Amino acid sequence: MTCQSSEPPDTIQQHERRADSDPRAGDSDENRIASAMKDLKNTGWYWGSLTAHEAKEILHDSPEGTFLVRDSSQRDYLFTISAMTSAGPTNLRIEFKDGKFKLDSVVLIKPKLRQFDSVVLLVEHYVQLSRNSSKASVSGAGAKAEGGAANPPAASASSTTPSGTVQLLLTKPVYTAAPALQHLCRVSINRSTRNVQDLPLPNRLKDYLTDYAYNV
Template identity: 70%
Template sequence: MTCHSTDSTETAENERRSESESRVVDTDRNRIAAAMKDLKKTGWYWGTLTANEAKEILQDAAEGTFLLRDSSQRDYLFTISAMTSAGPTNLRIEYKEGKFKLDSVVLVKPKLKQFDSVVHLVEHYVLLSRTSCKGSGGEPPGPSLAPPNGAVQLLLTTPVYAAMPSLQHLCRISINKVTRRVQDLPLPNRLKDYLTDYAYHV
């Protein structure tokens, strides 16, 4: 008959729990670091911009113009500031369990899509908004873009750049809009690597 002390059992459980929590923290840290790396390439990530500064930048912009900045609220990492028909507004981005999604009312939250990166999230809603604006009979805007209570519709169509992006970057976006099969293009490997390093449409 083997007898284990309660202390040793609790210690083993605590060590396992600590290892598991450490893995989660490392995963979160890596996911957020990767998100930041992509964001810094976009040109429309403004960093520590305040809500008032974002409002001033968007004040005379067309509806659908947007930028992304750090959130001023401690529970959130990022905020999208966008121009609506009623003026500038802010929409926070939530990070939970390794995924990014738009913050919204509790009833809508389960319907909102989740993404591995912030740029992918923004790209998704930009494509939805542009399809909606064209009226091409494509997929309708998601619940966060067209509130059910008749409130102002949020469109994301045109990013505001913090600094003018390079011609190479703009070309990369244009090529990625046309094809997802960059590896099949008759280009040098170094150029393919550059194209796939930022494989987004916005």
């Protein structure tokens, strides 16, 4: 399955409902980025100003699909996903334009890639693709390291197929520290339902759940 492929209808409807009800939809770019940062800091797998080399060291010997999000070291990009592929660590840059986030890619593929209101929603989308298929293939996305050269040696030789696609599998985030049990429970609940307000829980707990409405 390729990243530009459609999600299952029920998943698409979930994302659309969330986008339609998102009060941030009309915000300025500055507010959108601030909201994205807030969500990222709640994930536990956002590593801030980590370098590409440091990310590679963290991902070393990790199973395929292990990933983290960090600040991009390139001026034109805000964030980067560092992920372990079958060929080694790969860096996938995240582009922010017109209030939306999407993976960086070659010019011909860019119009086909989905855009998202937040970085966490983008990651959640590709994690969901990974759960629903054996591989989520990103055509040309992130096929360059942040310096503009080829991927690091461990990935440059074989991380791309003859058609020029990078095989992307996002399954297991790398946390900066052991996440709180409350947060793990929140993520688990979000995987089971989007109707938090219907749960027989105190309002305080509902507020905690809705403060991070993602399942990864």
